[in-house]
Amino acid sequence: MATKTTLITNTRLVNEGSIRETDVLIQNGRIARIGDLQHVVADRVIDAQGRYLLPGVIDDQVHFREPGLTHKATIATEARAAVAGGTTSFMEMPNTVPNALTQRLLEDKYEIAAQTSLANYSFYMGASNDNYDEVMRTDPQRVCGIKIFMGSSTGNMLVDAQSVLEKLFADAPCLIATHCEDEPTVRQRMEFFRDKYGDEVPYDIHAIVRNEDACLKSSGFAVELARKKGTRLHILHISTGVETGLFEIGHRVDGKILLSDGSPKLITAEACVHHLWFDAEDYREWGTKIKCNPSIKALPNKDDILKALLDDRIDVIATDHAPHTAEEKAQPYWQAPSGLPLVQHSLHVMLEFVRQGKVPLERVVEKMSHAVADCFQIQERGYIREGYHADLVLVDMQQTTEVLPESLYAKCGWSPFEGTTFHSRVTHTFVSGHLAYEAGTFHESVKGQRMLFNR
Known part of the structure; x- marks a missing residue:
């Protein structure tokens, strides 16, 4: 044939x-x-x-909800949305039901994807306060990374035990990706504003409940711990300008991201399209539909994030695609879940910024394809090269x-x-x-x- x-x-x-x-x-x-x-x-x-x-977009952070939450999404449906928008590969998060906290549960997701996903795929191994041994069995050549929620999450996935974090950061067999919001700060602010406003909350309540301080405190702690332990750390969805100061400038060289002295950039960061597109004033129109964690914040933050992308303090662009049903999102603020469906239009968002003169087209390709491949050391993807x-x-x-x-x-x-x-x-x-x-x-x-x- x-x-x-x-x-x-x-x-x-x-x-x-x-x-x-x-x-x-x-x-x-x-x-x-x-x-x-x-x-x-x-x-x-x-x-x-x-x-x-263009080389296909590689999205390093999505929630495709299977197994256990398939009334919201499935790997098959969301992979189709991804492909329609130019995303050819995705890395999916472990806070499904059950949480992917064992190697067997992790492989179950790979088996589903092999049968149903139109896009290329990888899945993060989940960490908790009590699954250290399972995390250590992760195969670094076949799994994109280990996900640690250092803030509110689904199920048994908030890792807040100092001793566990120390061990995970010291011993992880591959990249650690973190969700960074300081949990005590968030809980304290939720209680304060719930007592103050009840259900009659201001339009931008989410931006002030999950504020800049909560993000900076957690991200700063993660960076400090990673430097102490020599961890390969990747901080997801940077949503504030103040956090961008935590990161050094990195440049792609021969398939690696390096610092100015030629050493590997061990601490990298991600920005998401919704934190570049929306700001707190958009809650007036969209309300809980754009409620997400970390929150969309006041206008200066998205400008600072874009600046950090352009000067290479932030390394990659992703979505944190996290769908919920329209009925779920229509609930009052305190009950409405956090997360947005974004994967079908992430490339369109960035191309709109190209049209507006905010970013060159070559840089969009770098941040959505090349740098993702380099950051995660993906084999033979992310570039248009003979043999890839x-x-x-x-x-x-x-x-x-x-x-x-x-x-x-x-x-x-x-x-x-x-x-x-x-x-x-x-x-x-x-x-x-x-x-x-x-x-x-x-x-x-x-x-x-x-x-x-x-x-």
């Missing part, structure tokens, strides 16, 4: 800091050749007609994407971007060489692959 090949011609390839017109040949799921390939015969030819070809897996996204910057309920693929069926018109459109998404999405149509005969790591 003839080898299946796809030739993408007349692209504007965005990769490794440059944009150039070229062609790309995909063969056996890999990028076989890059260059002038107009003479090449292939089974499928796609004329890009000058559209931009063909995770590719074709984007038309001359078309628009209107966010309407009927255009949403996340199972919850709503989006905080509803009513927005983005000035870009994802036309094709290739996952490990398979054309998974094409102009509104999914091709689901081939599933995504388990990501592997060079550690």
Whole structure:
């Protein structure tokens, strides 16, 4: 049987800091050749007609809710939403039901993804106050990292025992990713404002309950502990300007993120698209629909986060995609759960910033693909290079994407971007060489692959 090949011609390839017109040949799921390939015969030819070809987005933080919370989402539904938006790979969090606190429960999620996920996948091992031995059995070449909730979380996943944190930070076999909000500060402020306001809360209550101090205190503690123990630490969803001062500038060099003296950057950080797009004034319109942890805060914070992204103190961009049903989000403030469905439009958000002149297109690719691959040491993904897996996204910057309920693929069926018109459109998404999405149509005969790591 003839080898299946796809030739993408007349692209504007965005990769490794440059944009150039070229062609790309995909063969056996890999990028076989890059260059002038107009003479090449292939089974499928796609004329890009000058559209931009990007490496697929790698989202290092999503909550796809399976198992146990499948009324909100499943790995299958959210992976489809991801692929439709140009995200070809995801790393999913352990606070499902049951929590992924044993190696067996972790592998159960991998088995579900192997059968149902259109996107490539990895899953974090969860840490608790009492599963140290299970965490130590984590295979660093087959698991993206260990997730520690140093703030409110689902189930038995708040790690607040000092002795446990010390051991985990000292002995972890791979990267530790943390949710950092100081739990005593948050609880104290919740009690204070509940007594003060009852159910008649100000529109921006969430920003002042989960405030800058709670984030800085926890992130600062994590950084201090990581420096003491030599931990490979990755702090998720930075939401305040004051936290950005905790991080040193890092540069990508030969597949690694290094400090100015050439040593590895052991403490990295992530920003999420909703903390760049929204600010506290948006609670007036969206209310609990944009309630998330850590909270969306006052306007100066999102400008400071973007600045830290551009000067390389913050390393990657992600979503923290965390869907809940519309009915759940419509509850009063104290009862409404935290989390937003974001994965279908994260690339669109960043491309809108490109259009506004806030960030170059090459930097979007760096922060959503290259740097994620380097940060997690992902094998042969995150770049458009010959021999790498063909995770590719074709984007038309001359078309628009209107966010309407009927255009949403996340199972919850709503989006905080509803009513927005983005000035870009994802036309094709290739996952490990398979054309998974094409102009509104999914091709689901081939599933995504388990990501592997060079550690």
